[in-house]
Each structure stands twice: as C-alpha cells, then as structure tokens.
Amino acid sequence: MTKTAAIIGGGVIGGGWAARFLLNGWDVRLFDPDPESERKIGAVLANARHALPMLYDRSLPPEGQLTKVDTITQAIDGADWVQESVPERLFLKQMVLEEIEATAPADLPIGSSTSGFKPSELREGRAHPERIFVAHPFNPVYLLPLVEIVGGTPAFADILRSIGMYPLMVRAEIDAHIADRLLEAVWRESLWLVKDGIATTEEVDNAIRYGFGLRWAQMGLFETYRIAGGEAGMKHFMAQFGPALEWPWTKLMDVPEFTDELVELIAGQSDAQSGHLSIRELERLRDDNLVAMMRALKARGAAAGALISEHEATLPALAQAEGPITTVDRIVPIDWTDYNSHMNESRFGQAFSDAADAMMAAIGADADYVAGGLSYFTVDIRIRFLNEAKAGERIVVRSQLLDGSGKKLRLFHRMFNASGEEMATAEQLLIHVSLQTRRACEPAEMVRNRLDSMAAAHRNLKQPAPKERL
Template identity: 65%
Template sequence: MKAAIIGGGVIGGGWAARFLLNGWDVAVFDPDPEAERKISEVLMNARRALPGLYDTALPPEGRLTYHSDLAQSVAGADWVQESVPERLELKHKVLADLMQYAPDEAIIGSSTSGFKPSELNEKGARAIVAHPFNPVYLLPLIELVGDADTCARAADILSGIGMFPLKVRKEIDAHIADRFLEAVWREALWLVKDGIANTEEIDEAIRMGFGLRWAQMGLFETYRVAGGEAGMKHFMAQFGPCLSWPWTKLMDVPEFTDELVDLIADQSDAQSGHMSIRELERLRDDNLVSILRALKARGPGSGAGRVVRDHEADLWHAMTDTTPLRTVARDVPIDWTDYNGHMNEGRYGQVFSDAADRVMAHVGADADYIGSGLSFFTAETNIKYLDECHAGEAVYVDSTVTLGEGKKLRLWHEMRRKADDSLLATCDQFLLHVDLTTRKSCPPRADVEARVETLATLHARGTT
C-alpha cells in the first residue's frame, strides 16, 4: 500500500509517520527545501513514541521517498493526503493537479480544519475532508466529511492504521472538534484580555481538572455522571438555567490588537519558553503514551485506549510450531524505565509473563479456556538480568518448552535486543495447571495436554 503526502509541514509530517510506521510506503511532495529535515525530525519523535502504545511490534516500516514532481509522488498511490496551508485558492490549485495525476481509485483526503467538501470540490475535485489532530501519529481521531461511499472506504483504511474515524453527519464549517475548540479558545482569549487569568493558569485549569475527565469520558458522559443517580436529566434540570446567565462571551471575539497578541505571546514565553519545541513535543508524546496506555489497560479499553487495544489485536503475529517460539516482539515503552534510565526489573517479569501467555494461547489455553475455569499458574521463576534495556529499544523473546507432561509446564525464555540480537535477560519459568474453581492443580484438558507434549518433544529435538 502507498500513501502520497502533499505538504510536509507539522500535519503532513504526522501523516507520513502514521502511514510509514504502520507498514505503508510513503511518498512526500513538498517544494520546501527544508521538508526532508522537518519530516525527519517528526519521524524521530514518532519512532520513539508510537510503538510504545502497543505490547507487540508494529509492522516493518514502509519505504519513504521525497519527490519534487507531483505526478511521480502520487503514481500508484492508494491514499493521497493534501496538507497544504489553509488557503482555499491554494487547495483548489493542488486538488486540480491531483485530479490530473492521482489514480482514479485513490482516496483523496484533505487535512483542512475548516473548509467543507463542497468548497474544496467546487471546481471539480473529488476530495473528502480527512481532518486529523496533532500529533497525527499518536492521536486517533480523524474527522471524515464528504461522499458516503468514499468515507466508508476511508474509514476502513484509517482503522487499519490505528485511527478512529468519526463520520460527520452533515458538512459544516470547521466540522465538529474545531468548532468546540474555537468556543473554548474564544473564552480563553477574553479571560486573558480581561486580566482574569494568564495563559499558564488557564492551561492548569484544563490539565488539572476537566481535561483528565474528557480524555476518557468526553463531555456528555462526564455530565451524565455529574447528575448522580438521576443521570443526565437531573444534570440538565440543575445546570441548564445557567446557559442564560452572562457567564461567557462566546458570541463575541476580542479584537486581535497588537497589544493582545503581545500579551499572550509574552505570557506563553514565560510559561514554556525554557523548553525548545522539540522538547515540548517529546514531553507531550511521553504524556500521551502514558495516558493512552493507562486507558488501554482498563478492561476492554476506555476512550482512545479502546482504539489502541483494537489496533493492537490486529498487530499480534500468528504463531506456528517452531523451535524456539517467537512469543514477544515489541518496543520498550517510555513508562517502563526507572530513575536509573533503564527498564525496571519488574517489567522484565511482565515481558516474560506476556511470553508465557502467548505460549498458553498457542496450545489452546486461551481466554475461552480460562473462561471455562482452567488455566496455568506460575509457581516459580528465575530471572537473570544480563544487560541494560532502554525506552524505545525493540526487543523480542524466544520461548522453549523444556518440560510438558501432565499438569507441569516449564518454559525457558530469552529476551534479546532486536538491533544486535544481544541477550538482555533469561527466565526459567515453571507453571502448574490449575482448576480456577478449587484453586488447586489438576490435569489440563486432553487437547491442551497433547499440544504441550507435542511442543515439548519438538523443542527437545531442537528443530523447527
């Protein structure tokens, strides 16, 4: 699969990273002589952050190319994403060229945050709005507006690269999310202009309070909870009248004078000027990975964590009977490191536990088996730590069944660094089969026992 990215700014670079790290070939067209450098910096952050969302490896990266010829960049493309500046006349020109050169079956998406499809296509183009959020390689939301059949095709593709397609029912200026953000932004400008709060205090109000709720529940579900046992109806009855009170100035916009711009810029410099943009991006990415992983870990996944969990399910590689079994392939996430700057020893135990879970699923002791009341419990582990492992490093685990008879299962795991195959840690793990009702050991189901014995025999021979 091939994606062509037209415009290599912040959003275009994020699109390139999202597609590339999910195994697509990516062709970038941007006349800016600095485009390759800028996208390389975005990719550096994306390679550091995105794999940390998942507990298995992303697909092998696609091939990245840069082009000075538009026709060459879109040749053979399955997806073409226009991310040029928000000037309608410029978008019309680019889309007209894309109509000439892009394959007829290719989806043409526009990253526009405000223009409607009817405006984009008023000169004969066939683009849909595919509006992402920065950083595109981490945030799953993508607003789709336009032809229903094209949007349906687009949604399938975007879901396959770990995004959450939100189909907007009717076209409207600025779609859904940016209209909402615009309302908050207008009120924030008034609060600064009127001296009620500075930029840092407004940001603290968001990130220390309702921003944490919104990350998992959004607006209406948050208010439903606020209504207590009586739910949303009670909340609306209690707080609805305040909508007529003069709390906000949402219908007015403060005049963008030089004084207001300087006031906000100076406050922002005082707030964050001690960090470079790249440092702020890395801090943002680290926090987003930790939040998304936390949301992913809750049951079937909460909020955006559900999108990561669903995408991860498609990333796990299929296992066959080999010697040894490749049970884990992943990147070390940012939040697995300790104060010494390397992977915490407890996380080695998690990696080897994940490896054992993969062996269990492979022999038939999967989630349904556990649901039936049977499982394997770890009785003993012996882990040896042989080398340091750091955030962002790709690692893998090879597992061997060294004992498989009756209710006994013994596994030997070797964790290695993908870059040089160096051995990082080993684990000798002994498990017993257990009845989850009595919590006592018992023989496995016959088919599971047979699969374990087959693997043990295969691994004893040391051949695939």
C-alpha cells in the first residue's frame, strides 16, 4: 500500500523532502500558504527528477502523487509521516505543531526540519510530546542522505532509511545539533578571513573544494586526521598538532560585527564569483557534481556510495513479462556522458555487460555461483549504435537467449529509450569457465537445467536479422 507524507512548508527544504518521498514511491500532500509554492516546488522536483535516479543502477519505484492542499488538517489526514519545514522561528514552529497535533493521531511521527531548536523547545505544551522530534536534513534533501534525528525513535529512523537517507541519532539535545555546529565554526572563521582581507569568498571556497573538502566527503574529520598521523595513527597526530589548539590561529570564540559593510563585502565578492550563473544553473551544476562524486564512492563501496548500494538493494526487482527478459531499466547518469553530452561507447558496453550479468543470474550463475569458482566470460560482442542516449534519459535493455548449448552462452540485447525507440543492439558470446583453471568447462547441473528451460521459452522469439548478428 502506498504511504503518504504530509509536508508542511514547501520552501527549499520542504520541497526537497517532498521530492525525496515522491521519488521513492510515497504520495505527498503539501501545505504551504505561499501562492508561489507550486512553482517553487516544481523547480525543486525538476532538479530531483534529473539527479536522484542517476545515483542508482536500477529504477526507483513509480513516482508518488503530489497534492497541494489548503489546510494543515487536509495534509495530515491519513498521513504516515509529517515533516514540518516552516521558517526557523520558534514561535511559528510551535504554533504549526500545535495545529498539527490538534487533529493528528497520537502515534503519527512529526519530524521538524529545524537546524537549531531542540525537541524540548518544540514540545512545549504538547499533549503527545514523544512523537515530535527533530529530523534535520541537508540541502539538497533529495540527494544528500544525512538527516540528524534528535528525540526520535529507531522506528522513525527506519522509515527514513527506506527512502535512502542516513539517520544520525544524536545522543543528547544541543543547540544546532552536530553538523551545523561544525559548519558554524567554519563559517565564523571564513567571515573573519574575508573581513580582514586575508581571502576573498572565492579563495575560501577554493581552499575547501580543492583541499580538505574532498577528503571530508569520503572520510570525514577524525578518519582523515588518523591518516595524517602516519603509521603511529591518531595518538601521534594528537601529540603533534594538539599544542596548536593553544595558539591563536582562529577566532572561533569571537564573531565579527555583522555590519552593512560586511554584508556588502561578502555579497559583492559572491556576485563576482558566481553571479554569471542563475540559481537554477548553480543548482544543476551542484547536483551533477554530487551525483558524479557519490557514484564514484558507490563504485568503491565507501561512505555515501555504500549507503546508495544498500538502498538500491531494497528497490523493486525488474518486472518480467512474456518474451525477452528485461535486464536493465535505469537512468543514464551524468558520469556516463562525454564531451558530446551523450553516453559514450564504453557505457553502452557497460549497460550490455550489466544485462549479461542479469541473464547469468536468471540461469543461476549469480554472485554465489561465481564465489564458488565458476562463471561465464565474454569472448566476443558486436554492438550496433543506433541513437544517442543523454544524461537523465531512461534506458531499458531486453535480452534473449540465442544459444545455451554446451559451454556457450550466446545472448542478444536490444536497448530502448522511454519512447520505445531502439538505441542499440548487441550480440554477445560468453563461454563457461572455471575460475581455478581459467579454462572452459561445462556449467553446473543447476545452471544447465535453467539454461534448457530458458532456451525452450526463447526458441520462438523473433530472431535478430542477419545484419545484427556477429
């Protein structure tokens, strides 16, 4: 049964939450009195539809339905989750939470996107305070998996895991939680560096994106410094750099006066740095870069990439119908495209390789089979390129068995786009091998039986034309 999320407040964060839920198959009911909210959330959704599916190597669930409603009561009626994302004003959040609680069932989870307030402050005067908690995400919510949970339960965290997020359970209440306290430290020091003329806004950003930002993206802070300690590890690092904590390197206990002059200085440098791009263009650039970095981490099974793989394993398996087997159904990711802005030849090969893996799994030559020392190796393939495929475009590969006799596995793949146009074909010949001897050998009996069954089912399918054959 489709679940429903009630999103109260449809700004940048509320819109990101709506996109995260919608693209993971939830229905969303949105309440926001802003007459521009539908336009604004439409822009966020456009970005999310472009970016989020590119993280995965299989298709996300069918998108849920978005409904704009006129009242909070309409939004939460029958909802499975409520996410409050109104502006960061405590009195406003308390007022909205009071209205939510007036009609919400006692067991309905009510998360707040607050970046600074504590659950105890949000819960003041509430009849069922235990179901109100902090669920603080990071922009863009539809891509970045971190969500800080303060005062919530493991069951609430499990719901967020089901939509691909990483719930960080904060152990105790504290102003600004964990991540924003770290960001605040960097932000304060950056303001001083600009105010004192040490660096411009662009130079501060360059120090981050060309240096420690890359390390932080996949190792965080402490693991990075553990490596910095060399073979002696963290103790050596602490002994070597610990004394620096007593040196006047930073001004973290002091805040520059927030004057109009400082605001103009920061804003002017920021405009000079990236004012030639619109906010929508900057968002698309940010999202494409995040997708490429997170997919690189996914290939290594590290950090946010490992989380994507875990979530991907929970996505629905490909539905099968009569005829050729659907072996690939996915979005072309940004890192599969080249300088011509379309999928390059090697990535067509990757898609057909993935299709062959799916066919192997279908006959029982899956990961466990390979781990047991037997597999199929490709010895020949012919790919015909018929149309371009661009980033963000859906591709579907349908595969059929042409020959499964003896040690052979001959496959034929057809790739289509979302409109049903044929993008490419491939005929592929694989040979069954022993991974111990690296020589051809007969497949196991279980695989042989499944091959015979598939061969019988595919015998009457339309055969490829001579021009398509090896």
